[in-house]
Amino acid sequence: xxxxxxxxxxxxxKVAMLTxxxxxxRAVELSEDERSILxxxxxxxxxxxxxxxxxxxxxxVDVSTLLVEGLMTRHVDAxxxxxxxxxxxxxxxxxxxxxxxxxxxxxxxxxLTNITVAVIPHAxxxxxxxxxxxxxxxxxxxxxxxxxxxRHWVVRLASLNAVQRVAHFLCEMHARLLAIxxxxxxxxxxxxxxxxxxxxxxLSNVHVNRVLRQLREEGLCGVRxxxxxxxxxxxxxxxxxxxxxxxxxxxxxxxxxVGTPGDHHG
Amino acid sequence: xxxxxxxxxPQKDAGRATAENGVVILEGPxxxxxxxxxxxADLTARSLHEAAQxxxxxxxxVPSEDDGNLEDPNRP
Numbered sequence: 001x002x003x004x005x006x007x008x009x010x011x012x013x014k015v016a017m018l019t020x021x022x023x024x025x026r027a028v029e030l031s032e033d034e035r036s037i038l039x040x041x042x043x044x045x046x047x048x049x050x051x052x053x054x055x056x057x058x059x060x061v062d063v064s065t066l067l068v069e070g071l072m073t074r075h076v077d078a079x080x081x082x083x084x085x086x087x088x089x090x091x092x093x094x095x096x097x098x099x100x101x102x103x104x105x106x107x108x109x110x111x112l113t114n115i116t117v118a119v120i121p122h123a124x125x126x127x128x129x130x131x132x133x134x135x136x137x138x139x140x141x142x143x144x145x146x147x148x149x150x151r152h153w154v155v156r157l158a159s160l161n162a163v164q165r166v167a168h169f170l171c172e173m174h175a176r177l178l179a180i181x182x183x184x185x186x187x188x189x190x191x192x193x194x195x196x197x198x199x200x201x202x203l204s205n206v207h208v209n210r211v212l213r214q215l216r217e218e219g220l221c222g223v224r225x226x227x228x229x230x231x232x233x234x235x236x237x238x239x240x241x242x243x244x245x246x247x248x249x250x251x252x253x254x255x256x257x258v259g260t261p262g263d264h265h266g
Numbered sequence: 267x268x269x270x271x272x273x274x275x276p277q278k279d280a281g282r283a284t285a286e287n288g289v290v291i292l293e294g295p296x297x298x299x300x301x302x303x304x305x306x307a308d309l310t311a312r313s314l315h316e317a318a319q320x321x322x323x324x325x326x327x328v329p330s331e332d333d334g335n336l337e338d339p340n341r342p
Contacts, residue, residue: 162299204301206287 018042018068018118021092023138025179025253026145034135041124042066048111050191054095055109061099062122067091070115071191075199076107085199087149088112088192090176094142100125113191141248148246157202160241165201166211167240170221174230175244175257186230190223197223215239233259283307 019035030038045068048054054072055061067089074087074095086107089095095109100122129136156168173190177183192200194208201208216222220239221230230236237243237258244257277295284291290307292300302310320326 157297159297161294161297165299203299204289204291206289207291207299207301210286210291 018045018066019092021090021180022066022094023142024092024181025250026141027248027250028138028141029250030135030138034132034138037128037132037135038120041120041128042118043121043124045116045118047114047116050111050113050115053108053110054115054117055099055105057105057108060104061096062103063119064097064100064122064125065095065109066118066120067093067095068116068118071112072115072117073110073112074107075110083199085196086153087146088173088200090173090180090182092180094139097139097143098146112196145248148248152246153200162201162203162207163211163214164240165203166197166208167215167220167236168242169197169200169240170215170223170228170230171233171237171240171242171257172244172247174228174233175247175249175253178256179247179249179253186221186233188228189226190228191226283311 019030019038022035022038023029043063050070054065057076069091072089072093072095073085074089076084076086078084095117096105099105125139128139152172156165160168170190174183174186174188177188177190182188194205194212197203197212198205198208203211212223215236218235218239220232220236221228223229242258244254247254247257249257274296279295281292281294281298284293290302290304292298292302292307292310317326
């Protein structure tokens with residue numbers, strides 16, 4: 001990845017579209033008032049092309065980035081040249097809210113696809129912290145979601161075999177995209193190469209290719225041209241030892257995330 | 267509440283190596299998932315054979331000054 005020259009900056013819109021997916025269908029959600037407050041904290045939006053770095057490791061930062069459209073990564077480049085994807089972000093994720101407290105990142109943040117982000121100055125977040133305690137707790141919840149996810153990514157790499165890892169990851173992405181309305185009847189867009197999936201799952205391209213073929217031959221799912229189609233969600237979740245507890249979805253979303261019939265949601 | 271900690275034990279299940287698209291994939295046990303060249307796989311196989319033979323020969327004792335933590339997993 002290379003440092004990006006971002007595409008043109010736009011003034012933040014006045015309607016609450018930027019924060020629409022923040023905590024959507026999670027165990028706790030934002031009120032409309034809280035969305036408006038967060039929306040007004042946005043200084044501007046910015047677009048970046050795919051595969052470019054948005055925030056570089058160890059550079060002092062005084063803004064945080066909310067992903068509005070596209071997919072982003074947190075990644076660490078190892079000394080041997082390997083890139084380790086340690087997080088994938090979907091719209092509604094506050095990709096570096098932790099920078100508000102840390103003031104620099106111990107990892108890069110990059111655009112996996114073409115993206116649009118909303119940029120919130122830390123000074124505005126400080127105003128939120130001072131005057132809106134409930135919203136501040138919601139933002140804290142967001143960083144706790146991050147921590148929960150990281151814990152499970154560690155366990156996935158430490159204890160699951162190759163097929164389980166990929167199945168688990170696909171189930172997680174399905175659940176997260178389902179929660180923000182980006183999944184339809186088991187189909188969703190996932191603009192990741194086999195190499196990207198390998199970097200998430202600690203597998204070589206060849207190994208990912210074989211695992212995806214195995215999942216397809218077993219009738220569980222198909223991954224082709226950036227599109228995932230899950231044929232048997234319960235079967236895939238069983239293979240991946242996946243339960244969505246750590247995503248803290250609301251109950252209907254959690255049920256749908258593992259293929260259990262439940263209430264429909266937006 | 268009892269904290270029933272489970273320690274990693276030596277695996278009794280074997281890993282399985284397969285050839286795929288010009289490389290060797292070693293899977294398992296315990297989440298092992300490694301892709302190797304044929305040469306690296308040969309060397310790994312030889313190293314595994316030699317280590318296994320040492321264990322069977324009783325030639326794998328830990329030097330006495332280093333073995334304290336192996337006796338009691340609850341020791342720091």
